[in-house]
Amino acid sequence: MIDSVSGTRTDTESRRSGRAVSSVDDAVMSMADFYSWFNTRTRANSFQVERIAFADLSGWGFDPDTGNLVHESGRFFSLEGLRVRTNRSWVSEWGQPIIVQPEIGVLGILVKRFDGVLHCLMQAKMEPGNINGVQISPTVQATRSNYLRIHGGAGTKYLEYFRPGSRGRVLFDGLQSEQGSWFLHKRNRHIVVETDDDVPVDEDFCWLTLGQLHRLLLLDHMVNMDARSVLSCIPPALTGPHDEHAGDDSFTHAVLRSLAGHGTAVHESGQILSWLTEVRARQELVQRRVPLMHLVEDGWRTGADVIDHRDGKYFDVIAVAVQGSNREVTAWTQPLLAPKQAGLLALLVKRIGGTLHALVQARSDAGMLNVAELTATVHCQPGNYADTPPEHRPPFLDYVLTAPACRVRWDVLHSEEGGRFHHAQNRYLMLEVEDELVAPDDRYRWMTLHQLTSLLPHSNYLTVELRSLVASMRSLTPRM
């Protein structure tokens, strides 16, 4: 099914080699072997990224009529202007550059059971915007053109497992959104396929258990955004029956109970849907694409090698030249969106009746397709609010920034999509809060993890950032 490639090993071989040193985890590869393999792949996939002037981009240029930054083929993506009108009380209208990419790509993870334990086929992949080059990515990240084989060529490894009529069982298949403040209506198809085949494992790939992925998710810049996002979609049934007493402590019990949908939720699921419908109907979000050159009046300036905002906030648009060793095309140039500072994604959680509840907010971003989506309790780039009056600062921002260490359940830096963003990093935090903490307004609701994940089969409910947080919790299995 897959052509034999130099350096591939069969599952049986992978399993044998890993088996000898795996004891804690029923994994085909030990964590020590994983790190050796990952370091080797990082060195093998060396590449250079250099900032260049827009004039030095190859195939990319500014449209003379609009000032939009476009590719001459009309493919890939473009940078355009978006004008937004809302009924918010603070900054209700604005214009901003936005990435327009109407195409839906495919992000797939191939899974397989070894001795009954679920493993995910993950890739060590470099992206030009990554802060550290190579990160763990899904089995497949493919554009629609690759998927439909419009342009012929070698194609993407393992893509055949994700096509209709493949021999695998489709366990999840849905469209999920990406960053609403940087993308206009962008979505990717997330697909999880289980196979029983003896899969040849290419040298850039390895099988990891959910428990192993959970550990890797606690490391900075290790698991890329696409991987986190697809991992969040793995159906609970796949991770085996959640034995809610299997964890080491009562916090883990509360997480597992919450994932399994046991215990009583504060709000019924129908009430949650009604609340979100009310927010979406009440929220004005009028989006109008405008020529990028019209954003001058909003403070956006186009220079020789950067598009930026006069206040030094939000993000820049830059151009880079990439020289890599492990891509179909080994050298290319492209624009990237470079945020001015790291974002903060903090999920406040508490145990209610022994079941973990997360305080989610319904958030409306400039480029969202469906008005509002659920996201973390705090979701912002704090620097953008440095000069904002206290009453318009994001609720809980200061609470989170000053929270005592004993409340922090995890605290990790993850990268956002390195194919579009340059050094975009967010701090992901989970904080367990005191009982008396209440939601500040009607934009917030306490939900169980089961309630959150049961919305994932349908599009545009959870932001990509909230899915990252969910991924960490979903991979928390009793057998870690």
Add this chain to the structure above:
Amino acid sequence: MIDSVSGTRTDTESRRSGRAVSSVDDAVMSMADFYSWFNTRTRANSFQVERIAFADLSGWGFDPDTGNLVHESGRFFSLEGLRVRTNRSWVSEWGQPIIVQPEIGVLGILVKRFDGVLHCLMQAKMEPGNINGVQISPTVQATRSNYLRIHGGAGTKYLEYFRPGSRGRVLFDGLQSEQGSWFLHKRNRHIVVETDDDVPVDEDFCWLTLGQLHRLLLLDHMVNMDARSVLSCIPPALTGPHDEHAGDDSFTHAVLRSLAGHGTAVHESGQILSWLTEVRARQELVQRRVPLMHLVEDGWRTGADVIDHRDGKYFDVIAVAVQGSNREVTAWTQPLLAPKQAGLLALLVKRIGGTLHALVQARSDAGMLNVAELTATVHCQPGNYADTPPEHRPPFLDYVLTAPACRVRWDVLHSEEGGRFHHAQNRYLMLEVEDELVAPDDRYRWMTLHQLTSLLPHSNYLTVELRSLVASMRSLTPRM
């Protein structure tokens, strides 16, 4: 809770007056009384609609820079141009006028049990585009401004039942799409609230059972589009346990089994979601708003009193002056979209293992928000295909047009939204087909009614036309 209005009667009074003549149906009002009441309301709500020139519109005009037809307040809706690019083999790119209305309105039905039997509070309401003036509409049809009470004023009757914190129980609350070929990304909030209050019944309102509504749904131009759409969303649990042996014949049994989710579906629900995701990811649908005046190159002409296409197909845009007796504003002018001919919506069904399955297609229309939605087996304006080569005519169109009468389970003309469309009517057909009929390509799937209705809590799965068909089947209760 509701101000006492001249002509209102309490539930107790309604119930008493209806009770005496109701025997077949446990309804508070007999069908005979309903027709008397409806005829009275039709006469009371008399109004005139006259075509006028665009220049005679009050508050509306063509924007000099774009040629878009807009209201001077920036509110209501506008007529703009839309350019669409797809990867279809036939007519892959085109430009067309489209209604842009980013606001989400509220369509609500208040329900209440009388002696345990569910009743819906329905309104006799006139809309300027209706072919016959007054039709049965939901309890509430409100714009967001009405809902948020932005403009003050008398307000919409019964609207308080649909606000957060009302005393009712919210039984359904979700966003649903409208016609994708005429509207850009339009959706309305559909909400069903159950009350135990003694509700004063205004003279334009009456309580009807689902069985009564089912009968009315078989009449031409009786139940308006908004009512059909909200009725389709009434949760099955509300209509009482479906006794699948209660019907008179095996066809009714098969419908009730299908609604109840009993029996085996041809495809599992996960497979259906995966199939629809595949269609959405594969289908190109690039939408770009353009000035209406740019559509000249697509054959659209703007005259003194009509915008039309040089081929005489699709639809016109016209202007009307309305003089009515039963609206807050008693006289006004507005544009309307006037289809050139009636549409055809045919749902092919068959019994598979004793459970009714419907053959739905995943259809992609110019203005859809989510690329593709499920709709009837045949969904078109046949006249638009008069000169189309046979291989590009919609599958089953000729089959339906020549089907023998014995296969027809129902055949009725319904109006589409009379507030936006002028004399827009569609023929809704349900045909039971022979066993050997198979889906022509991967755009079609056999689904049970339970599978269809379980998608309704989430947005943009079923077109408004398919929801009309579902409404007729959902209201088919054992107690008719």
